[in-house]
Amino acid sequence: MNRANRILPPQAFQTFAIRAPLDTHWRPGTCEEDDCEAYLNGFFLDIDESDRRALGGAARAHYMRHDNTRTCTEERLPNGLTRFLFPPGNRCFGRHLVRSDRPALYVARGGDQRGNPLGTRTLHTKPEHWIENFQESLDKVRHDREKG
Numbered sequence: 001m002n003r004a005n006r007i008l009p010p011q012a013f014q015t016f017a018i019r020a021p022l023d024t025h026w027r028p029g030t031c032e033e034d035d036c037e038a039y040l041n042g043f044f045l046d047i048d049e050s051d052r053r054a055l056g057g058a059a060r061a062h063y064m065r066h067d068n069t070r071t072c073t074e075e076r077l078p079n080g081l082t083r084f085l086f087p088p089g090n091r092c093f094g095r096h097l098v099r100s101d102r103p104a105l106y107v108a109r110g111g112d113q114r115g116n117p118l119g120t121r122t123l124h125t126k127p128e129h130w131i132e133n134f135q136e137s138l139d140k141v142r143h144d145r146e147k148g
Contacts, residue, residue, distance in 0.1 A: 006112065013112040016134045019105040022097070029098030031091050038092035045093075046081045057082075106130035108137075 006013075020026070031039030045064070051057035061082055064072060070090045075083050106127055110120035124130040 006114070009117075010111040010114040011117045013110070014137050015109050015112055015116075016130065016137070017107045017109075018130075019107055020099065020102075021105070025100055025102050025104070026097045027100050029096040031096060033098045034096035036092055036094070036096060038086075038094070039090065040088055042086055042088045042090070043092060044083050044085045046077065046083050048080070049082055050080070108133050 045060075047061050047064070048057040049061045053059075061084075064070075064074070064084045070086060072084045072086045072090070074085070077083050104127075106124040106129070108122045108124065108130065110116045110118045122133065124133065
C-alpha cells in the first residue's frame with residue numbers, strides 16, 4: 001500500500017476500520033463450505049515414489065492407496081512419477097477457514113499507520129454509529145480544508 005508522506009503528526013489523524021480477527025471471527029471449515037476449487041473441480045497429486053524418506057513420496061503414495069476417506073485413480077507418468085487423480089467431491093489436503101456468524105468489529109482509533117500516540121479507540125456496537133462517526137470526521141476534514 002502506498003502512503004503519502006505525512007506533514008502532520010500521527011495524533012492529527014483518525015483511522016476507521018472494519019475488523020474480523022482470525023481468533024474470534026473465523027473457524028475451521030470444510031472444502032464444501034469454502035467453495036474449494038479442488039473439491040469442486042477435482043485435483044491431482046504427482047508423487048515421486050523413489051523418495052524413501054520418512055515423509056517422502058513412497059510414504060505419501062502408500063497413504064493415498066490406503067486412504068478410505070477419498071477416492072482416486074492412479075497412473076504412472078512417463079517421467080517416473082505416480083499421478084493420483086481425485087475427482088470432484090473429494091476433500092483436498094489443505095485447511096480452510098470460514099467466517100463465523102459473529103458480526104464484524106467497527107473500530108475508530110486515533111492515529112494512522114505510524115501509531116496511535118494518544119491511545120484513543122472506540123469500538124462501535126452498531127455499524128450505523130461507525131458510519132455516523134466516519135461521516136462526522138469527513139465533514140470536519142472538509143470544513144477545515146475550506147477554512148484553509
